[in-house]
Amino acid sequence: MSNPSSTATALPPLQQTWDNSQFFSSSADPQIAATVEQLKGAIAQLTEQCTPFSLHIATASTLAPEQFDDLLQQVKTVHQQRVAILNRLLTLRNFIGSILSVDAQDAHGRKWQPTVQQLFAEVFQAFKPMEVFLLRVNDDFIQALIRDPLLAELRFSVEHERQLQDQLLSIEEEQLLAGLAVNGLHSWSNLYSQLAGTLQSQVNGESMGLAKAATLPGTDDRALRSATWHGIQSAWDSQANTVAAILNAIHGWRLQESQQRGKIRPLHYLDKSCHQNCIDRATLDALMEATYQRRSIGQRALKTMGRWLQVEAMQPWDLFAPAPTPGETTVLSFEEAIDLIANAFRRLTPAMGDFAVMMAQQGWIDAQPTPHRVTGADCSRFFDPCQPRIFMTFDGTLGSVLILAHELGHAWHYWVTRDLPLYQTEFPGTLAETASIFAETLVREALFAKASNPAEQLAIAWADGITAGSYLLNIPARFTFETALIERRKQGFVIAETLKTMMRDSWQHWYEDSLASYDELFWASKQHFSMSGLSFYNYPYLFGYLFSLGIYAQKDRYGEAFNDLYTNLLRDTGRMTAEELVQTHLNQDIRQPEFWQASLDIVDRSVSRFEALAA
Ligand SMILES: [Zn+2]
Numbered sequence: 001m002s003n004p005s006s007t008a009t010a011l012p013p014l015q016q017t018w019d020n021s022q023f024f025s026s027s028a029d030p031q032i033a034a035t036v037e038q039l040k041g042a043i044a045q046l047t048e049q050c051t052p053f054s055l056h057i058a059t060a061s062t063l064a065p066e067q068f069d070d071l072l073q074q075v076k077t078v079h080q081q082r083v084a085i086l087n088r089l090l091t092l093r094n095f096i097g098s099i100l101s102v103d104a105q106d107a108h109g110r111k112w113q114p115t116v117q118q119l120f121a122e123v124f125q126a127f128k129p130m131e132v133f134l135l136r137v138n139d140d141f142i143q144a145l146i147r148d149p150l151l152a153e154l155r156f157s158v159e160h161e162r163q164l165q166d167q168l169l170s171i172e173e174e175q176l177l178a179g180l181a182v183n184g185l186h187s188w189s190n191l192y193s194q195l196a197g198t199l200q201s202q203v204n205g206e207s208m209g210l211a212k213a214a215t216l217p218g219t220d221d222r223a224l225r226s227a228t229w230h231g232i233q234s235a236w237d238s239q240a241n242t243v244a245a246i247l248n249a250i251h252g253w254r255l256q257e258s259q260q261r262g263k264i265r266p267l268h269y270l271d272k273s274c275h276q277n278c279i280d281r282a283t284l285d286a287l288m289e290a291t292y293q294r295r296s297i298g299q300r301a302l303k304t305m306g307r308w309l310q311v312e313a314m315q316p317w318d319l320f321a322p323a324p325t326p327g328e329t330t331v332l333s334f335e336e337a338i339d340l341i342a343n344a345f346r347r348l349t350p351a352m353g354d355f356a357v358m359m360a361q362q363g364w365i366d367a368q369p370t371p372h373r374v375t376g377a378d379c380s381r382f383f384d385p386c387q388p389r390i391f392m393t394f395d396g397t398l399g400s401v402l403i404l405a406h407e408l409g410h411a412w413h414y415w416v417t418r419d420l421p422l423y424q425t426e427f428p429g430t431l432a433e434t435a436s437i438f439a440e441t442l443v444r445e446a447l448f449a450k451a452s453n454p455a456e457q458l459a460i461a462w463a464d465g466i467t468a469g470s471y472l473l474n475i476p477a478r479f480t481f482e483t484a485l486i487e488r489r490k491q492g493f494v495i496a497e498t499l500k501t502m503m504r505d506s507w508q509h510w511y512e513d514s515l516a517s518y519d520e521l522f523w524a525s526k527q528h529f530s531m532s533g534l535s536f537y538n539y540p541y542l543f544g545y546l547f548s549l550g551i552y553a554q555k556d557r558y559g560e561a562f563n564d565l566y567t568n569l570l571r572d573t574g575r576m577t578a579e580e581l582v583q584t585h586l587n588q589d590i591r592q593p594e595f596w597q598a599s600l601d602i603v604d605r606s607v608s609r610f611e612a613l614a615a
Contacts (some may be wrong), residue, residue, distance in 0.1 A: 016360070023382055032108075043085060046082060094380050146158075186532045188246045213232050217229065226315070243524040254486075269486055278578055282591040288479065288539075290597055348562075359390065367391075375393070378407070390407040406436045406439060434547060473511050475541055507522070547578065552602065569586070
């Protein structure tokens with residue numbers, strides 16, 4: 001691979017600590033207090049500008065054309081004002097977030113965080129009347145709105161929301177429901193969080209909180225993995241009836257609500273979830289069907305792991321076991337990692353490689369291990385000017401190179417959409433991982449090609465195996481369980497024993513003989529099932545993984561032309577459905593299994609590589 005070293009030497013050195021001082025000098029910057037005061041004033045003004053919309057909500061569906069001009073003018077004023085507020089507020093939030101990532105105890109950061117959260121709640125509350133108005137007003141008004149050049153950017157979001165217009169209740173009922181949900185529906189997930197936070201598990205005679213115990217499944221000591229897993233199981237088993245009550249309450253509420261909303265047109269719970277994720281039901285069906293047909297890929301990955309671990313049969317506590325030959329892989333410096341990633345990105349386009357280097361030169365990445373930083377990794381952005389930031393802790397291992405590549409993919413997504421209006425740069429969960437997994441795939445391929453000894457190749461192949469098992473078996477099993485739970489709940493209360501059987505059956509359906517036993521308490525130990533805000537939290541991850549690989553699969557077919565197509569696709573992720581995106585830019589139909597088969601072929605090849613190493 002050629003290295004543009006002659007120009008690189010003249011450029012600024014790479015930074016491993018970020019510099020956000022162009023926004024505020026520090027968390028003690030008096031400008032923060034001044035900004036908060038200005039925002040409070042602006043939000044009060046916004047509230048005033050939006051109040052008149054409440055008066056039009058009741059008659060919105062029969063609004064006369066003579067009233068259009070006046071109201072369009074008001075929509076424009078409110079929209080411009082809210083974008084200005086959100087740009088400043090998002091930047092402030094990102095700044096406070098960046099401070100707290102590096103030092104979770106920063107006193108000023110901790111003081112400002114709730115203030116910023118409160119301002120967000122107020123700004124969304126402020127434009128709610130206009131939002132409800134736009135949801136209920138007649139189509140003619142919306143057509144006029146879209147024709148207005150200053151409001152055309154709202155087309156996708158407004159039209160998308162209005163597809164469920166017939167699911168709206170009366171204004172009074174909506175208010176009542178939202179009010180009751182605070183202490184009804186949402187209290188159940190609070191109860192779950194409380195339980196998870198206080199529950200103690202016994203591991204080898206030691207009592208520990210679940211958060212600490214959760215770090216142990218990645219240990220290479222199999223006996224300890226087993227002890228931890230069993231400790232966590234019995235902790236949750238002692239609360240099984242409570243968690244069963246939580247799940248029954250949440251799903252009972254949802255069923256009742258959708259019955260009320262579906263009086264004109266009954267809406268299937270999966271259709272609702274697809275709408276939230278900007279995909280078609282036919283797409284979800286094709287995805288799940290194609291994945292089920294190829295479930296043996298994930299099963300082969302687990303069996304290969306079992307052979308390396310020299311265990312008779314894989315157990316649920318082995319799913320995250322580390323590769324059995326640690327210590328023999330190269331440790332990379334941050335500079336080497338950026339160089340490796342940039343070169344892998346350059347195989348797609350030089351601009352993406354240069355971008356990775358620029359992120360580090362500009363001080364837009366914070367990756368230096370320091371004492372008080374939080375765990376985990378994320379990519380966020382400042383607005384106005386739109387600039388991505390990456391937070392992670394880089395330790396030179398293969399895992400952290402892949403995390404860096406993943407986050408740089410997110411950053412690239414933000415970067416290629418930086419000139420778009422704010423309301424076109426919010427991506428649904430299904431599409432949010434497109435660029436990150438794509439970037440990760442480029443780097444995985446480069447790493448494997450570069451691996452100089454079998455231990456390094458195994459480390460990469462092992463990571464591929466764990467990924468295949470999680471995405472192709474574990475996430476689908478959650479989907480199968482949740483679907484079964486909803487159907488069962490329609491008949492009445494589902495007791496803990498039945499939930500155990502249902503979870504066992506769901507695992508059996510996907511894992512079959514690749515595991516010797518199944519996690520029958522997974523419905524209790526996995527928080528996702530008890531989250532009141534959203535059902536089917538998990539399949540968007542499977543979708544994002546295979547969607548990104550499906551786009552990657554088109555790379556060679558389009559050759560030189562691919563990068564422009566890919567960039568344009570990324571630019572449209574906040575203003576098209578997933579089907580439109582792929583049809584428009586790659587001329588493929590994701591409602592057909594062929595698209596998903598091509599993604600699964602890529603996973604199949606990586607698992608075959610893993611098997612070949614084991615042989
Ligand atoms: Zn991600």
